[in-house]
Amino acid sequence: MKKLIGAVLCTLFPVILFAGASADFSHLKGRVSEFTLKNGLKFILLEDHSVPVASFFTYVNVGASDESETIHGISHVMEHLAFKGTSEVGTTDYKGEKKVLDRMESVHQQILGERDKLFPDQKRVETLQKELQDLEAQAAKFVVPNELDTVLKRNGAVGLNAGTSQDYTMYFYSLPSNKLELWASLEAARFVDPVFREFYKEIEVIKEERRMRTENSPIGKLLEEVESVSFKDHPYKSSVVGPMSNLNHISVADVRAYHRRNYTARNMVIGVTGDVTKEQLQRVAEKYFSGIREGMRNNPVVATETPQTGTKEVTLFEESQPWLIMGYHCPASSHRDYLKFELLNYILTNGRSSRLYKKLVIDEKSALAVASFVGYPGSKYPGLYLILTIPGGGKTNADMEKVIFEEIEKLVKEPVSAEELLSAKNRLKQEKINTLSNNSGLLMELLSSEVLQGSWSKTFDTLEELEKITSEDIQTLVKGYLVKGNLTIGRIEKKEEVTK
């Protein structure tokens, strides 16, 4: 009887769901246009002429999951090197500089060749390293450091940055919109004519980044461990930064080969938003980006994770208070269940009335915070659904685990009520609408949908799909995915001295 009522109520409630919202998306959709150059490079434009600014996003379809073992970390290295300039930007005399750079490469290859031997000649390595250092000092004389930044900034650029994930590498910044052609010229040059100068120093910088993000951060360490434990076949098992040993071994030749293979027209999408018309963008696109090699769109990674049939656990002992992560294998963002997981976030942890927040933070006061996240460490391929809690009030990770299992069990036994489902839907909808209201946020969603789901227009279908999700769908989701055989538990426990 209850089930029947539930079904009936579900069809009544959509009326109360935010009606107004859907109407405006045709207006947003109408501001999006696209075109593709002859070399296969696709452009997506989201127009907004209210302010004379424009934001640019270059989305390269390569990430850490595309890397082979020995050069793991190279996507991120490439990201750093993309700021080092070209044969025109960042140097006082490229001809002279190139001679020194070529010599440095050759010396470095010799160093690697010697170090890789079973019995390396240490003295020879030291001599070569001294030679490399001297060449570095020579090369430095040609360098105009960070000139790309200088040139862009004196033309009003803000937000110059980039990011590497498991699934993609993205470069972005904003400019006053009348500088459109400057962007086109410099951005295309970065991919057609990059010069990997200051390579060895930049590797040192990346090492410091690894130390900061992972080695000196308990939660950073834990996430890296959870990845490596929960995945054994799929490249999601390895971190984006890569191990120190790889950072000590990657060469300029590796980066050049990697760049040639992945930074091609068919393997990138460029997004632009702001005060730019399609005609203006097409003109500069054809003029500057036609020179990018056509190449090929990367094939998906071959490895598929073997389904887990038990619980995996990793516990770190750190100088830190406890943390708990429960990771369940979940589908990729192209799968129809992905959106249901986003909705589950609002049922489980987001909002004071959500199940785990209410139970742990409010009622028991045993957690300081709870959170959940779908698609970790990536969403191009099946990733993890994470539930994270921070125990407090003298409670332990074991206490958190017990409650989480109990709450999952409740969701398995009984579908969520219509009110609860509606509340979660309204809040997820609110989140989506907030994203749509920000041009850069919306553009990133469009790029993501384009690459991961085949079409940018799928972004606008989300709200419609959300409305169709039922309580039974959520119950089936939990029953299917949030099971112990699919679980990896990651914990941080405070390092104890076992002596008094």
Next chain:
Amino acid sequence: MKKTVLLLIALCLVCTPLIFSKEKGRSFEKIKFPPLNKLNLPEPVQADLPNGIRLRTILNDKLPLVNMTILVKGGKAYESVGETGLADTTAELMRIGGTKGMKPAELDLLLDSKAIDISIYADTDFYVVNVNCLKENLEEAVSLLSKIIREPAFDAGKLEEVKTKMAGGIARRNDDPATIMQREFARLIYGPESPFAAVQEYAHLDKITPERVEAAYKGSFAPDNLLWGAVGALQMPELKALVEKYFGDWTGKASLPSYPEAKEQTADFKVAFSEKSEMNQTYLAVGHLGALENLEDKAKVMVFNNIFSQGMDSRLFNKVRTKMGLTYGVGGGINREPLHRGLSYYWTFTKTQSTLKAIKAIFEEIELVRKEPVTAKELADAKAFLLDSFIFRYDSPEKILQRRLNAEFYSTPLDADKKLQEDVEKVTIEDVKAVAEKYLDPAKMVVYIVGKEADLDGKLEELGAVKKIDLTIPPPALQEKIPQATPETLKQGKDVVKRSAEKAYKGYKTLKSTLTAVSTTLVLPQGEFSISQETTQLYPDKSYTAATMPFGKVETIINGEKGITKAMGQVQPLPAEQIKDQRFSDDYNVFRSLDLYSFQYLKSEKVGERECDVVYATREKGWMKLFFDKTTGYILARESQESFMGQTEIARWEFDDYKVVEGIPVAYTSRMLIKGKRVVDGKVTKFVVNPKVQETLFQVSEKK
């Protein structure tokens, strides 16, 4: 407003050709840029209600959303010494503590179901109330907001939730090195009692009561103190009508203590250091107290900061990251605050072995920029960036509204931005040098480092006088308040103990030595660990314990005031405090030196099924609570502050299975609980009274 627009366009046009006329002629330098399109800056609409509420709106009807921000004067700057956290608590409790008409859970449910997001937090100079909702729920949002702001309930149970979260935050404050660096550096510069740097301790939590929260709330939340901005699918007439409907009859005036001043601290050190041994990087800050913001030289300081420390092409970034490869991040600046002196400092993090190198590089750059003028190119580039990117301050209605609210709050003239651009244009090389000389004083700068001292690339003393900063978090105070002792309770307490001494523990009178073997189980998150140990006590002040641990044997020897532990081939001295604590709580001493203790009778309480007299025993500094069985006189429980697994906790020992061995009562079963959880189980396996003892057993030497 029109003037602003025209000026902006004019400046953009002026700057562009100026730069490119000087260049060599690389491909991108030959591009001719069209003029910048007209910028139509929406101007906030203003309306002030009779009761003082000030409303500001900007229309943005692209989507049916509304975002509101209310600034309320008050916040952390107004906290008194010892009340750190009161502002945060007030903000949080207003939101989660329910209202006079609505229970907390009811309000939470309603807000969530309608996706109305209301949050309140405390900043230094003001509280911020944020509301995000769909247009169709606007009236409901304003209605609920009025209840939260006008009649918060400050539910006591919710106060406990807030305090639990805060206590958790205190416990975790040393887990992240960046947080440690910012916190401790601010404390060094502002002083530990300044509200601009005060750190919350457990002791402060005790002082936060519903009454204090209500007082803080009343001081700030009044109609004449609300600066209310809204941007989205709404216009002023609609907002005004709603605010009049739900807030129109609200009266009252805010009343705040005077704003505190930031005072210069005299430093008797050049470098302060905190040990965090597990790190392979150090986090560091270099700087001193800054100045108050002033509009006179704001442009000059902006240009200087841009050249020296902000952005990828700044001096510090170029040197410490790009050229030397020492870090992934370096930054900071001359930071001035509108109402109090800010911090002028520079920070970075680097592998431990390049710490001193990085610090020296930073100081070199500071000296250089004070000594030598910057180049014409650096100046031109900085000015071009600041002027050409100015438009990004206004690239959304949300940003425009935020800037407006801030300007009004701090009484900044509304045309300050226009003047700023004019001033940036006028900045010279001499101005930049003058800023460096005026606002940076390397002699006054102190360094703060957190990391592992043993791995540094040199000695801290190389930088100057050293001060060590201990990061240990002061433990929470005693949970129960002990009432003032009176002559009656002192006598009563002493009588209880005397009775016990004569009736149950008289064997101690002739006790010379004991041998005890105990099997102990430690219950830890990692699992259960069994330890067996054997202790030989030669009274009054010698003991030898041999413990068998999972990793090997550990010996603890106490001889008078000295003590050592021997484990895995290492000898460590025992801290004097630990020896004192042990002696203090030993039954032998309790019953044989009654006059050295003060025994205050507290109450009757059951331990298990047995009625006990509870006595509070103190001696010089230490304390413990003893629970004497009213019938047998045996000690059934003992509570005291103990250091357990790196934390200081209140430990409760419970004793059971008493047997009398040659006149000495021995509890064959014992357990230790912390916060009600069993962490240690003990079982006595052997007990010998007055065994023969070799004095050499208690030799305390440094040899292995």
